[in-house]
Amino acid sequence: MTENYxxxxxxxxxxxxTAAADSATRINTQRTSNRALAWEGPTRAKGAxxxxxxxxxxxxxxxxxxxxxxxxxxxxxxxxxxxIEASEExxxxxxxxYEASARTTIEATVDDPGTILVHGRLLSExxxxxxxxxxxxxxxxxxxxxxxxxxxRFTLASMPVQEYPxxxxxSGESGLVPAEDFxxxxxxxxxxxxxxxxTPVLTGVQLEVAGTSLSLVxxxxxxxxxxxxxxxxxxxxxxETTTALVPARTLTEVGKTFAHSGDIxxxxxxxxxxxxxxxxxxxxxxxxxxxxxxxxPVRRLFPEQTDHYAVVNTADLAEAVRRVSLVLxxxxxxxxxxTEDGVSMDASGTEQxxxxxxxxATLAGEEVTLGLNPQYLLEALGAVKSEFARIxxxxxxxxxxxxxxxxxPQTSGTPETxxxxxxxxxxxx
Numbered sequence: 001m002t003e004n005y006x007x008x009x010x011x012x013x014x015x016x017x018t019a020a021a022d023s024a025t026r027i028n029t030q031r032t033s034n035r036a037l038a039w040e041g042p043t044r045a046k047g048a049x050x051x052x053x054x055x056x057x058x059x060x061x062x063x064x065x066x067x068x069x070x071x072x073x074x075x076x077x078x079x080x081x082x083x084i085e086a087s088e089e090x091x092x093x094x095x096x097x098y099e100a101s102a103r104t105t106i107e108a109t110v111d112d113p114g115t116i117l118v119h120g121r122l123l124s125e126x127x128x129x130x131x132x133x134x135x136x137x138x139x140x141x142x143x144x145x146x147x148x149x150x151x152x153r154f155t156l157a158s159m160p161v162q163e164y165p166x167x168x169x170x171s172g173e174s175g176l177v178p179a180e181d182f183x184x185x186x187x188x189x190x191x192x193x194x195x196x197x198x199t200p201v202l203t204g205v206q207l208e209v210a211g212t213s214l215s216l217v218x219x220x221x222x223x224x225x226x227x228x229x230x231x232x233x234x235x236x237x238x239x240e241t242t243t244a245l246v247p248a249r250t251l252t253e254v255g256k257t258f259a260h261s262g263d264i265x266x267x268x269x270x271x272x273x274x275x276x277x278x279x280x281x282x283x284x285x286x287x288x289x290x291x292x293x294x295x296x297p298v299r300r301l302f303p304e305q306t307d308h309y310a311v312v313n314t315a316d317l318a319e320a321v322r323r324v325s326l327v328l329x330x331x332x333x334x335x336x337x338x339t340e341d342g343v344s345m346d347a348s349g350t351e352q353x354x355x356x357x358x359x360x361a362t363l364a365g366e367e368v369t370l371g372l373n374p375q376y377l378l379e380a381l382g383a384v385k386s387e388f389a390r391i392x393x394x395x396x397x398x399x400x401x402x403x404x405x406x407x408x409p410q411t412s413g414t415p416e417t418x419x420x421x422x423x424x425x426x427x428x429x
Contacts, residue, residue, distance in 0.1 A: 050114035051138035052086045056149060058106050059091075059135050060127035065284060066095040066102040067120040068253050081159045082120035083167070084137075086110045094167045095120055100250045101167050101287045112138070117159040118145050126154055168287045170278035172269035173242070175233040177214055179261040179281060185216050185227040186255030188383040188418055192225035193218040193248035201293035205251050207266075207277070209233070209242040214266070217298060218248065223376055224298045224421040225383065231266075242268060244277045245291040254279045254286050302419055303406060308365030309392040310338045311410050317389065318381045320345060320357045325374035327353040333371030333425035338363050338391075368393050371425040372405070380407045380420040402426070 066082055074080050074097060085092040087110060094103040116139065126147065127135070133150035140146045145156040186205070194202035208215040214231035217224065258264050261281035270276050275290045325334050327349035335346040344358040381389060386409030396403040407420040 049112045049139055050086055050116050051112040051136070052091065052108045052110045053134055053136050054091060054106065054108040056127070056130050056133060056135050059108075060124075060130070062091070062093050062104050062106045063120070063124045063127050065104055065257065066093050067124045068257070069100045069102050069250060069286065070095055070097055070120055078117075078159060078163050079165075080119055080121065081117040081164060082123060083115065083117050083161070083164055085115045087113045096165055096167050098165065099247070099289045102285070103167055104284045106283070114139070115161050116145055117161045117164055118156050119159065122156065123147075126156075168276055168278075168289075170267045170269040170276060170285075170287060172267055173233075174265050174267035175209065175214075175231050176263045176265055177229055177231055179258050179264045181229045182214075182264055183255040183259035184385070185229050185418075186251055188227045188385070189216040189218045189225040190248045190252045190255070191218075191379050191383070192220060192223050192420075194220035196220075200291055201245060201295055203248060204245040204291040204295070205248050206295045207244045207246060209266075217295070219296065219298050222373070222423045223380075224301060224419075225380075226299070226302065226419045228417045232263075243295075244268060244275070245293070245295055246277055246288050247291060250286070250288045257284065257286070298421075301404070301421060303392075303394045306392055306394065308368075308395075309390050310343060310361045310363045310368075311388055311390050312343060312359060312361040314381050314384050314386060314389045316359050317343070317361075318378055320359050321374050321378055321381075324355040324357050327355045328374065333427065334374040334377075335369065335371055335427060338368045338393075340367075365393070369427075370402070370405070371427040372422060373425060376422055377407075380422060383418065383420065384409050385418070386410060 063082060070080065079097045081095070083092075083094045083096075085094075086108065090106055090110070091108045092103065092105050094101060116137075130152055131150040136148045138146050139158065140155065143158050145158050147154040147156065190205055193205055197203060202220055204218075206215075206217040208217065209231055212231055212233070213228050215226065215228045217226050219225070254264075258279065258281045261284075263281065265278075265280040267278040267280070268275075269278065273292060276287050277290060278285055278287045280286075321334065324345045324347045326347075328334060328347045329349055332347075332349070337344045337346070338361065340363055342358050343361040345356065347355045384407065388410035390406075390408050390410040392406040392408070394403045394406060402424045404421045404423050407422060408416050409418060
């Protein structure tokens with residue numbers, strides 16, 4: 001892989017010099033913070049008896065929602081549970097793994113109020129396969145959880161409620177974002193976050209609130225994705241910028257869950273090593289512990305618009321890239337040549353395999369030949385959400401370093417809300 005563009009500015013070079021130290025301290029402080037979060041609030045005690053009736057579809061959807069954020073394999077068995085609190089108001093279901101939590105409330109007929117803790121994924125699988133009949137759940141004589149639905153009957157192990165950590169509460173500053181726009185923005189940005197835990201700050205998406213705008217930024221050193229959406233802070237004017245570094249995995253689930261929910265309330269709470277963010281819509285809430293550390297100042301890498309660019313049909317280019325890259329080795333770049341006649345692609349693989357293809361394009365400026373990671377380019381084109389994409393060729397003061405390309409939707413008269421920087425690869429031929 002070629003040297004990445006994040007190493008160019010001096011400020012970002014200094015950031016990389018301290019990233020390893022930040023990562024090490026984050027791990028220790030995160031563990032300390034998790035232990036503190038575990039015992040906030042009153043200790044819950046298991047009720048002597050619990051019994052309630054609930055609609056099957058409503059219950060199945062609620063359980064499925066709260067277990068989505070739980071890891072497949074949790075080192076602490078107690079965190080695999082779903083906490084169900086039955087009261088006169090109905091049911092509250094929650095799950096928490098010290099970093100992320102999900103909570104929802106649903107209507108139910110409660111005969112005996114109380115709290116139970118049961119294995120979440122098993123309960124979710126059972127609930128999704130039950131017959132079309134009301135569900136009854138109660139604590140059996142041996143303290144097991146008995147679930148009955150029609151002629152189906154399950155007895156599940158009861159987990160110790162008193163050992164379960166308190167679910168985080170958020171009561172800080174908040175604002176509203178349109179759910180559909182926010183979900184789209186997450187899908188356009190989160191994929192650019194790193195999947196390598198060696199540098200934790202790069203595994204998150206940086207949320208930045210400034211005035212009436214909410215920005216989402218993610219990078220893995222070789223690309224940067226940026227999207228802006230409208231933010232309603234409730235009419236409170238402030239010149240301060242609020243930032244939150246949210247794990248990309250958690251934010252992706254938020255986008256999928258709340259995509260069609262009207263508006264999402266975004267809340268910031270806590271301080272020091274226990275800062276959290278909450279996303280609420282309707283009867284559902286997701287919280288996440290923020291990633292500690294300094295996110296690299298990648299915004300300054302986005303250049304002012306230049307007159308050297310190409311405009312191409314997004315779908316045509318994506319389909320051509322998929323076809324031609326079939327012969328490439330997994331990590332090999334794809335050669336692109338932009339001319340007045342269009343853009344041509346040339347790929348050479350092992351065993352003399354080769355593929356070429358051309359797509360119509362409009363070029364402004366000089367002809368360009370460069371190598372790009374085909375998968376990174378395809379993800380960018382999928383995020384453009386426009387019939388045509390503009391590929392801008394940036395320049396650098398250092399002639400020995402490759403300059404990134406800027407990919408944006410080709411629109412007329414509307415501000416660019418999505419930007420994607422991609423670092424070219426060195427071509428060996």
